Amino acid sequence: MSDPSPSLSPTPLRSPPAASSPVPSPPSAELWDSVDALHAWLDAHGAAAGREALLLRVLKLSEEVGEVAQAVMGVTGRNPRKGTTHSWDDVGAELCDVALTALVALRALTPDAGGVFARHVAGVAARSLGGDARGAGQERRVAPPSR
Numbered sequence: 001m002s003d004p005s006p007s008l009s010p011t012p013l014r015s016p017p018a019a020s021s022p023v024p025s026p027p028s029a030e031l032w033d034s035v036d037a038l039h040a041w042l043d044a045h046g047a048a049a050g051r052e053a054l055l056l057r058v059l060k061l062s063e064e065v066g067e068v069a070q071a072v073m074g075v076t077g078r079n080p081r082k083g084t085t086h087s088w089d090d091v092g093a094e095l096c097d098v099a100l101t102a103l104v105a106l107r108a109l110t111p112d113a114g115g116v117f118a119r120h121v122a123g124v125a126a127r128s129l130g131g132d133a134r135g136a137g138q139e140r141r142v143a144p145p146s147r
Helices: 030-047 050-076 088-109 113-135
Strands: none
Touching: 030 050, 030 088, 030 113, 050 088, 088 113
16 A cells, blocks of 8 residues: 655755766855854844853754654654645755754854854865765755655
């Protein structure tokens, strides 16, 4: 009997990088300018300051990850009371919220968030990909594997 649930294979959110660029470009300065601006805005408008503000920004990640889970449940229609309520684009948007929230929390830890992040990514790529680190990202998967 086949599974009547919606497909777990999402449509691609974007095309893979062009083959002519062997190394993915680093996050733009605009990204870090936005992270700095959001950090400053939160500092100016937040109800907490100092260590408490940092802790709240880190805890905000849990909230955002929960929204990713909710979107995945919604796209798969696994809640019989609600049915299908989200799209894979919604999941992608929620994942972007997680990433941005993490970068703003990192910025709360250090004014050199961009440098810390770049060094960390380089270390993970070197450890995981070894000599293949320069070609990372060229063979992006369009959809998660089906099970």
